[in-house]
Amino acid sequence: MIRTMAEPVAHSNPRADFPVRVVGLVKNFERLKVLKGISLDFPRGKTTVILGPSGCGKSVLLKHLVGLERPDRGSVWYENQRVDTLSEERLAPVRREFGFLFQNGALFDSMSVEDNVAFPLRELEASTPTSAYEHAERVIRVLRMVGLEEAAQKMPSELSGGQRKRIALARAIVLRPKVVLYDEPTTGLDPIRSDVINELIIKMKSALGATSIVVTHDLVSAFRVADHLVMMHEGEIMLEGPPEIFRDSTDPVVSRFLRGEASEDELRAIRDASRHDGNRSQAPRDSTRPSTPHSTR
Numbered sequence: 001m002i003r004t005m006a007e008p009v010a011h012s013n014p015r016a017d018f019p020v021r022v023v024g025l026v027k028n029f030e031r032l033k034v035l036k037g038i039s040l041d042f043p044r045g046k047t048t049v050i051l052g053p054s055g056c057g058k059s060v061l062l063k064h065l066v067g068l069e070r071p072d073r074g075s076v077w078y079e080n081q082r083v084d085t086l087s088e089e090r091l092a093p094v095r096r097e098f099g100f101l102f103q104n105g106a107l108f109d110s111m112s113v114e115d116n117v118a119f120p121l122r123e124l125e126a127s128t129p130t131s132a133y134e135h136a137e138r139v140i141r142v143l144r145m146v147g148l149e150e151a152a153q154k155m156p157s158e159l160s161g162g163q164r165k166r167i168a169l170a171r172a173i174v175l176r177p178k179v180v181l182y183d184e185p186t187t188g189l190d191p192i193r194s195d196v197i198n199e200l201i202i203k204m205k206s207a208l209g210a211t212s213i214v215v216t217h218d219l220v221s222a223f224r225v226a227d228h229l230v231m232m233h234e235g236e237i238m239l240e241g242p243p244e245i246f247r248d249s250t251d252p253v254v255s256r257f258l259r260g261e262a263s264e265d266e267l268r269a270i271r272d273a274s275r276h277d278g279n280r281s282q283a284p285r286d287s288t289r290p291s292t293p294h295s296t297r
């Protein structure tokens with residue numbers, strides 16, 4: 001068999017296959033322990049989904065990847081460069097390689113869709129001047145990618161929640177990022193609009209060849225887009241691997257979460273109950289059925 005030139009180079013450094021890595025990440029806010037030693041390698045060109053109940057530390061983890069939070073212990077790496085110790089100034093070029101769809105993906109309400117999407121290009125203008133023509137071209141190209149080319153002249157207030165997310169996504173990718181971070185991309189959307197976003201996540205991966213990292217508590221979305229799945233619980237990784245292994249897991253927390261038997265509120269109630277039970281004696285509980293006074297299910 002004849003080998004291509006590229007192969008031995010690509011395989012000589014195993015880390016080259018993981019552009020983004022975190023090692024032993026620990027983060028506390030005062031007495032709240034949020035990340036308890038997270039180590040993860042994110043495979044190149046694939047979609048990694050971090051699944052877990054709300055409050056388990058997903059957004060905090062994502063922010064560490066681009067230096068919006070700094071770890072108490074551990075390290076964050078991008079293409080073999082340590083980023084958690086970089087100054088804001090040295091971080092800027094690293095951040096440019098990332099597109100970030102924030103949880104609340106806020107658009108600037110006073111700007112048209114087109115100006116919102118062009119915003120990162122204008123910010124960059126000072127360091128790498130580009131022509132107005134090229135700006136317009138790139139804005140239209142990303143709007144076309146999210147299927148909203150015709151909305152260019154609209155104001156954000158004229159759009160639905162799902163459309164706003166798609167515009168925020170267009171803005172996140174306008175600088176052609178190597179890595180795209182999605183924080184709860186489908187939260188608050190109905191199933192049909194969620195599925196449009198899922199489709200876009202899959203499409204972005206192939207169109208940009210980007211490494212994608214999605215954090216979500218939406219199971220349907222997770223299984224739809226993930227090449228690699230990570231389940232996080234209370235600041236720790238519970239299980240990690242191809243999506244298939246999650247379906248076969250016998251771990252009670254994993255299987256309850258996946259069967260949708262425990263809502264987030266219930267998981268919280270279970271955690272709180274076991275903490276309190278450890279501290280003081282209480283009226284006896286039915287241990288098979290956690291009390292869930294605030295559950296919405």
Ligand SMILES: Nc1ncnc2c1ncn2[C@@H]1O[C@H](COP(=O)(O)OP(=O)(O)O)[C@@H](O)[C@H]1O
Pocket residue numbers: 029032034052053054055056057058059060061
């Ligand atoms: N800047 C902060 N200061 C204090 N507490 C924070 C801060 N950011 C997040 N937290 C807390 O850390 C925990 C994890 O938050 P987060 O990562 O946002 O959860 P989620 O998994 O829902 O994204 C929560 O209890 C949250 O209140």
Ligand SMILES: [Mg+2]
Pocket residue numbers: 058059060103183184
């Ligand atoms: Mg979050």
